[in-house]
Amino acid sequence: MSTIKVRLVFPGETASRPITSYLIQDYNLIFNILQARIEPGRPGELVMELEGEEVDLQNGLRFLEREGIGVAVLSRSIQWDSESCVSCGACTAVCASGALHLDADAKLSFDQEKCVVCQMCIKSCPMGVLHLSYGE
Amino acid sequence: MNRTFDEINEKIRTGRVAVFTAEEVVAMVKESSVAEAAKKVDVVTCATFGAMCSSGAFLNFGHSDPPIRMGKITLNQVQASGGLAAVDTYIGATEPSADRGILYGGAHVIEDLVARRPVHLHAESAGTDCYPLKSVDTTLTIEDCNQAYMYNPRNVYQNYSAATNSTDHIIHTYMGTLLPGYGNVTYSTSGELSPLLKDPKLRTIGIGTKIFMGGAQGMVAWQGTQFVRKHTHYDDGEDYAGATLALIGDMKAMNARYVRGATMQGYGCTLYLGVGIPVPVLDEDLMYDLSRPNAELYTTVTDYSTGRRARPGIQRVNYQELRSGSIELMGRRVRTAPLSSLAMAREIAALLKGSIAQGQFTLQEPIALFPEDTPFHPMTIREVRA
Numbered sequence A: 001m002s003t004i005k006v007r008l009v010f011p012g013e014t015a016s017r018p019i020t021s022y023l024i025q026d027y028n029l030i031f032n033i034l035q036a037r038i039e040p041g042r043p044g045e046l047v048m049e050l051e052g053e054e055v056d057l058q059n060g061l062r063f064l065e066r067e068g069i070g071v072a073v074l075s076r077s078i079q080w081d082s083e084s085c086v087s088c089g090a091c092t093a094v095c096a097s098g099a100l101h102l103d104a105d106a107k108l109s110f111d112q113e114k115c116v117v118c119q120m121c122i123k124s125c126p127m128g129v130l131h132l133s134y135g136e
Numbered sequence B: 001m002n003r004t005f006d007e008i009n010e011k012i013r014t015g016r017v018a019v020f021t022a023e024e025v026v027a028m029v030k031e032s033s034v035a036e037a038a039k040k041v042d043v044v045t046c047a048t049f050g051a052m053c054s055s056g057a058f059l060n061f062g063h064s065d066p067p068i069r070m071g072k073i074t075l076n077q078v079q080a081s082g083g084l085a086a087v088d089t090y091i092g093a094t095e096p097s098a099d100r101g102i103l104y105g106g107a108h109v110i111e112d113l114v115a116r117r118p119v120h121l122h123a124e125s126a127g128t129d130c131y132p133l134k135s136v137d138t139t140l141t142i143e144d145c146n147q148a149y150m151y152n153p154r155n156v157y158q159n160y161s162a163a164t165n166s167t168d169h170i171i172h173t174y175m176g177t178l179l180p181g182y183g184n185v186t187y188s189t190s191g192e193l194s195p196l197l198k199d200p201k202l203r204t205i206g207i208g209t210k211i212f213m214g215g216a217q218g219m220v221a222w223q224g225t226q227f228v229r230k231h232t233h234y235d236d237g238e239d240y241a242g243a244t245l246a247l248i249g250d251m252k253a254m255n256a257r258y259v260r261g262a263t264m265q266g267y268g269c270t271l272y273l274g275v276g277i278p279v280p281v282l283d284e285d286l287m288y289d290l291s292r293p294n295a296e297l298y299t300t301v302t303d304y305s306t307g308r309r310a311r312p313g314i315q316r317v318n319y320q321e322l323r324s325g326s327i328e329l330m331g332r333r334v335r336t337a338p339l340s341s342l343a344m345a346r347e348i349a350a351l352l353k354g355s356i357a358q359g360q361f362t363l364q365e366p367i368a369l370f371p372e373d374t375p376f377h378p379m380t381i382r383e384v385r386a
Helices: A019-027 A054-066 A120-124 B005-013 B022-031 B034-040 B106-114 B284-290 B319-323 B342-357
Strands: A002-010 A030-037 A044-052 A070-080 A100-102 A108-110 A130-135 B019-021 B043-051 B056-060 B072-075 B078-080 B088-092 B101-105 B119-124 B135-140 B147-155 B162-164 B171-173 B176-178 B184-187 B210-213 B216-223 B230-234 B237-241 B245-250 B259-264 B268-280 B298-303 B313-318 B326-329 B332-338
Touching: A002 A054, A019 A030, A019 A044, A019 A054, A044 A054, A054 A070, A070 A108, A120 A130, A120 B176, B019 B022, B019 B342, B022 B034, B022 B043, B022 B284, B022 B342, B034 B284, B043 B342, B056 B106, B078 B088, B078 B106, B088 B106, B101 B106, B101 B259, B101 B268, B106 B119, B106 B259, B106 B268, B147 B268, B162 B176, B176 B184, B184 B319, B210 B245, B210 B342, B237 B298, B268 B284, B268 B342, B298 B319, B313 B319, B313 B326, B319 B332
Parallel strands: B019 B043, B162 B298, B184 B332
Antiparallel strands: A002 A044, A002 A070, A030 A044, A070 A130, A100 A108, B043 B268, B056 B088, B056 B147, B072 B078, B072 B119, B119 B135, B147 B245, B162 B184, B171 B176, B210 B216, B210 B268, B216 B245, B230 B237, B259 B268, B298 B313, B326 B332
């Protein structure tokens, strides 16, 4: 099972059809609506998390596109507030990818390229300076 | 080459003092010798910046009109002691808040006060003839307090076990997140910069020693709670552990850069505090201790998953190995990670060095040294009789 986060834009003409219900019925996906904007006469917008098998997720997204819905998969990344960081190194205890490491000056550095967004670091940080963020 | 505190202070006042950080002295002795370094150096600065749970602050709020004898007291929804006189309180670093739990606690209130951020005070009372007011709500900053001083019963541990986890599941401890199957090792020390590892016999650190505390000048107030002198002789050296310090310092003079509220997942909140201690080079013996490198300072990797008071030690390891990022444990390479900030400890050691070199910080000879033998009692759980 995997989870992805998507932003869906519904053109006016699709807004009245229960399209997301088909994601459950035909594609075995479960979803959690995180943000919704629905106003009469205007395109609707939904931000939601979709969870399911990889193949179902791919088919589900293709179905949405066929229905004329704008689909953007939001990518997850770890944001590091380096200003508030004290370089204690607690996060490096759980960072298997080696993205978070202490450099020669004992200062924390974060290599975004290496990060696999496992999110273990977020709660391991005593100062709360590592966050999950979503972008397109 | 012997020196006294008075001679060193005279050199500080006249701008002739030779002061180096403990790391610089380690390098210096590698290049020359203990005797050479003892001749050259008057003062060595040591520092640490790590989680110091047994910390807290005494505050006096001043009297309202009509006055209140505060009973139940909260600051930003964190409970503080109502067990002192009318408008005095003590707030402990590990107390969680009613609304945010361990994500915000006493340590964060202390950081907010030091940072001069406003804090919400709520207090209740039964009301008395002389203190009629029964409840008060107000916003205050540290400037509104008559006194705000940190008094930490146990800080600056001499040495501390490194932690690992033998079970098949993740555990969350005050030593951080420990992965299953000896998946990682955490440790908490600045090693060769750490004050009580550099004056391990506590020849110059005692009651009255003047220190850098959270950005201000503080003092060693007493032996820390659970203070004990543990000295173990090994073939490759002497290990000292067990000493702790009780510290006192004026929060109004502190800097929030060195006073940080923190949360250990699944455990609680704690205070990260920066402490620097200058050690005078009284003689060659002290320089020998000051020059011990990470490779000669040892701790024991300990299994934190037992949930018992006596945690089994697994192996002895030195701080150079721990600092390298991985050690050999149970037959495989395991990641090691610190919990205290070496970068901040270095910053503090350098700051203290600068203050001493510029004549702004003189040394205080201890009023009394710590006892050689203190009891270290475990708690015996006895039957409770009505």
